[in-house]
Amino acid sequence: MPVLDHLGVTVADLPRGITQFDAVLTALGFEKEGEKVDSVAWYREGETEIIVFAAREDDIGPHRHGRVGWQHLAFAVDSRAEVDRLHAVAVDAGWSIVREPKPYPRFSERYYASFVEDDNGIRIEFMHNPPREAD
Template sequence: MALLDHLGITVDDLQAAVAQFDPVLTDLGYTRHDEEGSVSWDNGDETELILYPAREEGTGPHRHGRVGWQHLAFDIATRAEVDRLHALALAAGWTEVRVPKAYPRFNDRYYASFVEDDNGIRIEFAYNPPRSAPSA
């Protein structure tokens, strides 16, 4: 099965975006790499996330619900970790979109939160264990 190799995201202010993404991705176990013209994080052989500066100033932020980016969900091991990561993201400057809570409309085990950075990039911390797993 083909896995997602990398995800590139264009941002208005690269350093400001790095300040928001780095605490979250580092906490999730990703390693940061600073290059000329971009900053990336990888998790060993896992998917790499790359931030690039916008080529045209003033073209952001992205507006949720428009054609294009919707959100990126990270698979989190427990409800407590969702809560902790949500708080970490808020401390790093992300804006709260949805507080950590259960989402029974998805399934009876789903627990998640949503945050958005200054560029309108939305991420989700999702705890969605298999049906056979005990709730944490």
């Protein structure tokens, strides 16, 4: 059983949010499960559900990285090439580049990642950090 069952994210423009999240989540192997008036969910068999909700208030503005609330969600992938591919998918879907794919030796000598952000200030990371080889 996964530790995290589901994650809900609120966006200002639901159709735009669906477009941006669908491209990324579909590329990660998630399937969209029917849209409702105020939300849409994606599932990956045996894994976490991700739900995008419409904002309930007007003029709430985008989230600002570093403020209380959302920091970022990291998707672990199987290779550096997959980080690069997913980064390109996200950018093509309208996500803004925060950091291009690159190594992050401050995390580990194996860590490779990219960061993107949507119109709402929602930040995601694609990362590859293979286990250290056994000695």
